[in-house]
Amino acid sequence: MDVTEREESRQKIESLNAELESRVLARTAELRATNEELSQTLKTLQLAKDQLVQSEKLAALGSLVAGVAHELNTPIGNGLTVASSLEHRVQTFSGLLDAGMRRSDLQSFVDETRLAAEIITRNLSRAGHLVSSFKQVAVDQTSSHRRSFTLASLIAENLLTLNAVTRKYACRIEVQVAAHILMESYPGPxxxxxxxLINxxxxxxxxxxxxxRIVIRAETVGEGWVELTVxxxxxxxxxxxxHxxxxxxxxxxxxxxxxxxxxxxxxNIVGGVLGGRIKVDSV
Ligand SMILES: Nc1ncnc2c1ncn2[C@@H]1O[C@H](COP(=O)(O)OP(=O)(O)O)[C@@H](O)[C@H]1O
Ligand SMILES: [Mg+2]
Structure with missing residues (x-):
């Protein structure tokens, strides 16, 4: 190889090198941009997921409210019907006061009034019971506070709020939970x-x-642990x-x-705030 030839190949190599370098630089810049785009997309996705998780929780609260309205309808409706017929009855009775009445009129008025009062009281106390159950669940659901509670009553309260949904199904829900199991935990989560799980x-x-059947079962297992199965x-x-x-x-x-x-x-709830473990089986 003579000098000129060697010089030529040196120049060729140099220019190849330069080209390669600029290609690498360009590619690096491209990759960096793609990377940024990806991490932006990832952030957007994470945000969207958080929002969906939030809206799933809101949906739970929404069905709670729908459940309250539905369940209260019956006792309040009953109370109202009886109260208004009582009102009517009092009016006709006061008409009798002027026109003159027999002892039997008075007796039947007393009987009917007593019955009406009983029905109204029963329905209103049913409504009151429903409201306090719902209130407990709503407070629990909107805050993640720790308190002590009996597992059986927590399950009963939650089943009550699910009534609007579960009543549409023929399948039975059985609860096999000993009344004495006391929890120190987060009732909302x-x-x-x-x-x-029930939904x-x-x-x-x-x-x-x-x-x-849907069967909810709980047992204490060892010191401080409860196994809850749905x-x-x-x-x-x-x-x-x-999997x-x-x-x-x-x-x-x-x-x-x-x-x-x-x-x-x-x-997330079981592994996170409740500090437990979850597993699934299907047979
Ligand atoms: N009790 C169940 N019986 C049969 N399949 C179930 C049951 N629970 C969950 N799955 C299955 O697990 C999937 C994921 O459940 P989930 O995360 O609650 O999502 P979604 O209920 O919105 O579909 C369901 O789509 C269903 O295929
Ligand atoms: Mg689901």
């Missing part, structure tokens, strides 16, 4: 866990007309899906009332 059992396990005799979970059900957005009912966030929330 625990109530949300129960609500999500899932109904939505995914059964058709409204299906007979079947089981159903519904159609079960496909073995292929079993995916706690993933956010995993749902087999996309566009049919499923968000795929229910069990993700349950998983």
């Amino acid at each position: 625990l109530g949300q866990v129960l609500t999500n 899932n059992a109904l939505l995914h396990g059964f058709q409204p007309e299906d007979s079947g 089981g159903d005799t519904g159609k079960g979970i496909d073995p292929d899906n079993l 995916r059900i706690f993933e956010p957005f995993f749902t087999t009912r996309l566009g049919q009332g499923g968000s795929g966030l229910g069990l993700h929330i349950v998983h």
Whole structure:
């Protein structure tokens, strides 16, 4: 190789090098931009997920309110009907006062008034009982406070607020929880866990007309631990899906009332604020 030839190849190599370098620089810049875009997208997605989680919680509160309205309707309606017929009865009775009355008129007025008062009292105290149960659940759901409570009463209160939904299904809900199990925990989040699991059992396990059972069971296991099981005799979970059900957005009912966030929330609550563990079985 002569000198000119060597010089030529040196120049070629140099220019190749320069080109390579500028290509690397350009590519690096491109990658950096893509990276930024990706992390922006990730942030947006995270935000969207947080909002969805929030709206799933709001939906729970919404159905709570709908439940209150529905359940109160009956006792208040009954009370109102009886009160207004009583009002009418008093009017005709006062007419008799002027026209003159027999002893039997007085007797039947007393009997009817007593009965009406009984019905009104019973219905209003039913309404009062409902309101205080709902109030407890609403306070629990909107704050994450720790307090002591009996597990059985927490379950009963939450079932009461779910009545508007569960009454549309033929399947029975059985509670096998000893009355003495006392918890020092977070009733709101625990109530949300129960609500999500029961809603899932109904939505995914059964058709409204299906007979079947949802069983809520609790046992103390060792010092300071409770094992809470929510089981159903519904159609079960496909073995292929079993390991995916706690993933956010995993749902087999996309566009049919499923968000795929229910069990993700349950998983987070149990592992987070409740300090427990969760597992799933399907047979
Ligand atoms: N009790 C159940 N019976 C049958 N399948 C269930 C049950 N609970 C959950 N699943 C399955 O797990 C999936 C995820 O549940 P979830 O996170 O609550 O989302 P979503 O209820 O919005 O679909 C459901 O789509 C369903 O396929
Ligand atoms: Mg669900």
